[in-house]
Amino acid sequence: MSIFSGDIRQTWADAFIAGIPYAAASGMKVTELGKGTVSLFQPARDTWTGDSELQMIHTGCLSVLADTACGLAVGAAMDTPEPIATLDLRMDYLRPAMAMTDLVCKAECYRLSRSIGFVRGQVFQIGQDEPVATVNATFMRATVNTRRKDMGAPGVDAKASLTPTQAAASLSAPASIEPSPVFVSQQADVPEALALPPGRSPYVEFLDIRQQAQIDAGPVFRLPFKRELIGNPVLPALHGGVLAGFGETAMILHLTNTNPAIKGVPRGIDFAIAYMRSAKPVDTFVQGTTVRQGNRVALVQVSIWQDDPQRPVAQARGHCLMPRDEG
Helix, strand or coil, X not given: CCCCCCHHHHHHHHHHHHCCHHHHHHCXXXXXXXXXXXXXXXXXXXXXXXXXXXXXXXXXXXXXXXXXXXXXXXXXXXXXXXXXXXXXXXXXXXXXXXXXXCEEEEEXXXXXXXXXXXXXXXXXXXXXXXXXXXXXXXXXXXXXXXXXXXXXXXXXECCCCCCHHHHHHCCCCHHHCCCCECCCCCCCCCCEEECCCCCCCHHHHHHCCEEEEEECXXXXXXXXXXXXXXXXXXXXXXXXXXXXXXXXXXXXHHHHHHCCCCCCCCEEEEEEEEECCCCCXXXXXXXXXXXXXXXXXXXXXXXXXXXXXXXXXXXXXXXXXXXXXXX
């Protein structure tokens, strides 16, 4: 029997967004909602700029918006909300998204089986008829959604928040939800520096990505933990879209570090990420490997981990368009 009717689905969707620290901090808002369909709005911010010189939005911002919208579409397709987790996400970047322009992702859960939800969608800039990106994703249903027991003592409590399941069960009493813990992040005791000079990429600065020593195939990058990066406040776990944005950043930085002679910044063509386990609220690391590089296009693979490089939380790969050699 469905618990969704009338305004209840909208109330659930609003609680879903309010319960995700990253989505709430980003100002995301549900503008349209139906059975298995959603339009999710994200207001423009200077923080989302990936390249200050070219004034383009970082593709990682599109991934976070798309991942959130796809999760909403799966929840809206269910008769009764239940915990879900992203299995994989693929982004295709059709054209550059210009900075300081609002975004909206329109997602549809076109197939919902007993175990898996299949979603597709498009990301638009407000005022434009053509999408800047497309997304395809799969989600697992009925995932574990209980507090972690492998983190040790929690740090400062976070603001109370609602997951889809809690929102459905507690529409009349949201204040009863207990605060979610935020754990003290790990510290990397190795030399490192800012991944990019200040002012070069506001989004990379927002994530506070650090670059560690150049080893083997390329440098290792660190994403320091902060509460705004949480996607599931109950486990708690980092937002899958944030991991995608981190991986995409590492992909570009890997190419610029391993090709010091290139002039300009490689641009993402597509990006696909597979999630292997939920990412704990601690520091996260990534290293890239060039699979193939031609004159115009490079294929890069990245591995994202936390405690152990041999146990990645996600792996991803993507094609990048290399800058033209004007010389």
